[in-house]
Structures are given as structure tokens and as C-alpha cells.
Amino acid sequence: MEPTAHAERFADLIGKANVLTSPEDKAPYLTEWRDLYQGVTPMVLRPGTTEEVSAVMTYAYENDLKVVPQGGNTGLVGGQIPQESGDEIVLSLGRLNRIRTVDPAGFTLVAEAGVILDALHDAAEKADRLFPLSLGSQGSCQIGGNISSNAGGTAVLAYGNTRDLVLGLEVVLPSGEIWNGLRTLRKDNTGYDLKQLFIGAEGTLGIITAAALKLFPRPKKLEAAFVGLRDPQSVLRLFTLAKAQAGSLLTGFEILPRIGVEFCVRHLEGARDPLECEHAWYVLMELSSGSDAFNVRDLLESILSEGFEEGVVEDAAFAQNLSQVEDFWRIRHGMSEVQKQEGGSIKHDVSVPVALIPDFLDKAMAAVSALVPNCRPVPFGHIGDGNIHFNVSQPIGADKAEYLAGWDEMNAVVHGIVDDFGGSISAEHGIGRLKRDLLQEVKSDLEMDLMRRVKAAFDPKGLLNPGRIV
Ligand SMILES: Cc1cc2nc3c(=O)[nH]c(=O)nc-3n(C[C@H](O)[C@H](O)[C@H](O)COP(=O)(O)OP(=O)(O)OC[C@H]3O[C@@H](n4cnc5c(N)ncnc54)[C@H](O)[C@@H]3O)c2cc1C
Structure with missing residues (x-):
């Protein structure tokens, strides 16, 4: 036809x-x-x-x-x-954009797949609750896409990946059948937890049409600091100090290199360097609490002064109000966008055990510089989760297409180092079409076979998102 x-x-x-x-x-x-x-x-x-x-x-x-x-x-x-x-x-899925229910007492919300993440934040906030998933793309991405890609973002440190925020799902299967698994239960050990299969399946097993989600107390106290440091080893030490002292009050810990801050100052409207002098590395650190009882500012100052005493912190700027907190986060969230203005950028969304990040950065930065002299590594991201967006901008004045033609070669070098460190070649962005062939290289034959069997069980004709993941 x-x-x-x-x-x-x-x-x-x-x-x-x-x-x-x-x-x-x-x-x-x-x-x-x-x-x-x-x-x-x-x-x-x-x-x-x-x-x-x-x-x-x-x-x-x-x-x-x-x-x-x-x-x-x-x-x-x-x-x-x-x-x-x-x-x-x-x-x-854009027209499925209704919030179906909000239950502030049970700390749950049911939303259709096409609700934009920003709108979901607003709905939670109206009920004096927090939906913590936080991404640079939150003005456009939808909760169905977030769940399908098991999105990470900057709040994983305190609240987990999207997978940890989902209580139930409604899914249309490739055959057209509707599976109603839209439960808001916190405990339910009744056989296989089917919803887990659809989370992170990137639309290969079914179409998510609605989700029951966890809400949290809305932070009453929120403090942030932009910190200058000498090297990734110092960043790791500061993370250890912060996590040990603040525990679950540590709700953000992001690493940025000097070149990333420079890109933001150059290309992001209204952005300015938060610190007076230049530092090789920066951390955006956020502490927050849903209770008025904690003096979060004191805790933040105490962590940073210990960092000063140990010689790991060179300088720090404290946000004086919420608008300054937002300014700090704008720099962090602008990191992907500003790299576009600097020509071609070869990306790696990788993770390694947190304690190995400094060694990984040393090795990977040396390796890409040996491969493409004068390339500009811009590694940034969720260091508290061991997840670095190891992006590498082209040398100044290089030909963009020629540089990007070396994508696979650079990927192979960086992913080889990731493998040596026992890491993952896709920490949060998924596999899709981009990394489908790489997946076979890092998974065992048995893992690939099991994944193909799951795919065949849900989509025997192979009609839904063919050629993605498996
Ligand atoms: C500036 C920027 C910053 C980002 N930051 C982060 C970050 O910090 N962390 C992170 O994890 N990601 C990040 N991303 C990637 C992206 O935003 C996330 O993966 C997001 O979750 C995708 O949601 P979406 O609605 O745009 O999905 P889409 O891009 O539309 O789809 C993503 C995948 O899910 C499938 N899909 C979409 N909706 C459904 C559905 N309802 N049912 C079944 N399958 C579906 C699609 O087929 C596709 O395979 C960023 C992207 C940008 C552009």
C-alpha cells in the first residue's frame, strides 16, 4: 500500500x-x-x-x-x-501532555509522556514538592523521553537516575496492546518488575504513554558555591570532604575546566567569570535541605574552609541569593551549547569509578592531544557520579568536517582507556544509533543474546525503533 x-x-x-x-x-x-x-x-x-x-x-x-x-x-x-x-x-508524543494527578500527601505525581520536564517541575512546585530530575535540556525534553533514555543529569548524586524516580508506567506495546502498570506503590514484589524493562529501552520495547513518579520535599534551604581548584585530584578530595560531611544534603557537585568557563563567558549571554582569578578547574557545589532545621550555609562554609586548610581549594564564590545560584547553574547547563560555537566537538559520555577520575582525565587528555595536536579537551560533568562528558573541541582554525571525520578513531582511543579503568562507554545518553556497534564490543555474547531475546519477546516483528541498541 x-x-x-x-x-x-x-x-x-x-x-x-x-x-x-x-x-x-x-x-x-x-x-x-x-x-x-x-x-x-x-x-x-x-x-x-x-x-x-x-x-x-x-x-x-x-x-x-x-x-x-x-x-x-x-x-x-x-x-x-x-x-x-x-x-x-x-x-x-508531544500532545500527550496532561498532568493526570498530583498527590502531595503520598509524594507522587502521574504525568503523560509528552509533559515537558520544566512543566513537570512547575506542577510539583505548585504542590510544594520537588521532582528532582534536572538536565540542560529540560525546557524541551519530555518525561517519556527521559524515562526511555533513563536520563541522568545533575541531581543523580542525591536522588538517583530517572529509573529511581519511576513508580509505575503505562505502555503501548508494538502490537498496540495497552499495559497499565501505572501503580504508585512504593513496595510491590509481585513477580518480574516489568516497568524496569521499558526504562532506558530507548523506545525499542514499547511506547511509554504515562508515568507515576516520585516527588520529594521542596528544598527550603539551598546554597551554592563556585569553587576554583588546581587539579582533578583536588576536586576529588573536595568531593570526599563534602560527601562525608553533608551526606544526602549534597545535591550538586559538577566539575568544569577553565576552558569551559572561558567558552561560557565568550558565548553565553550575560555569563561572567564567577571568580576573580583564573583557576585550572572549577566545581559547582550545591547543598540543599527540605527542612528549615539545618543551617546549610554554615555546612557549606565549613566544608570549603576545611578544603582551604588542606590546600585543595584555591578560591570560592558563594551565591548570595537564588538568582546567583541560577547564574552558577546557567554556566554549568550552558556547557554543551557553548561548545557548538567553537567548531567541531567529538563527544564521549563516559563513567569510571569516582576515585579513578583524576587518573582517567590525565590519561585521556594526554591521549587525545597526542592523536590530534592542539585539540581542546573540555571534560566536564557529574564527577560525583563518576560521569564525565569528555568532549574534545577542534583545534582553533581547523577544518570542522576534517576534524569530525576522526570521530571514531578518537572514540576508540578514549573508550580503550575507559575500558582499562572498568568504566562505561555510555554513562547516561544511551546507545541509540550512535553507539549500537560499540555496544557489541563491550558486552559479552550472552548479554547481547539476552537483550535480543527480550527485544524479540516484546517486538517479534522488529518494527519499533529498529536498528537501535540491538
Ligand atoms: C543541552 C542538552 C543537555 C543534556 N543533558 C543531559 C544530561 O545531563 N543527562 C542526560 O541523561 N541527558 C542529557 N541530555 C540528553 C537528552 O536531553 C535526554 O536523553 C532526554 O532524556 C531525552 O528526552 P527527549 O524527550 O528529548 O527524548 P527524545 O530525544 O525524543 O528520544 C530519546 C529516545 O527515547 C525514545 N522515546 C522518546 N519518547 C518516548 C516514549 N514516550 N516512549 C518510548 N520511547 C520514547 C526515542 O525513540 C529515543 O530513542 C541533554 C541534551 C541536551 C540537548
């Missing part, structure tokens, strides 16, 4: 206005943030309810049509972009 005939049938199911077929209408769904993929699709479908998603999937399954779920399209491994073969239909 011709795509036009399918489009007409889909229009009967979800309304003509929600079947996009013109090049202009489809365009925003076909490119992604890093410009690594340019997708091709016969149509973009925008169902508005779980039942409509189910109707679309039932029809697609019966007619052997491939489908790619897409949330906010901020994913960094290409999973949400239809392949160049042109035979994958994009199913956008």
Missing part, C-alpha cells in the same frame, strides 16, 4: 491535522541537536491520547510499518530520528 493510503487511514484514527506529510511540517522532527543525523520519513503522527497511540500501533503492526517514538527530540545518540532508508514513521 502507498504511504498516502496509510496516511489516510491514520487520519481516520487521529485526525487529519495530526498526520504531517509536507516537508515543512516534518522538518523539525528530522534533525537533532548535534546535527549528526538527518532523518527521512513518510509522515509524522501526533496522537493525543493513549487510546490513539494504541490505535496507531495496532494498524502499524498489522501492516508491518516501522515506527520511531519521539519525545522532545533532545536525545544525543540519534535514537529518535528516523533512518535514512525513509521507511520509519515518526510517532510524536
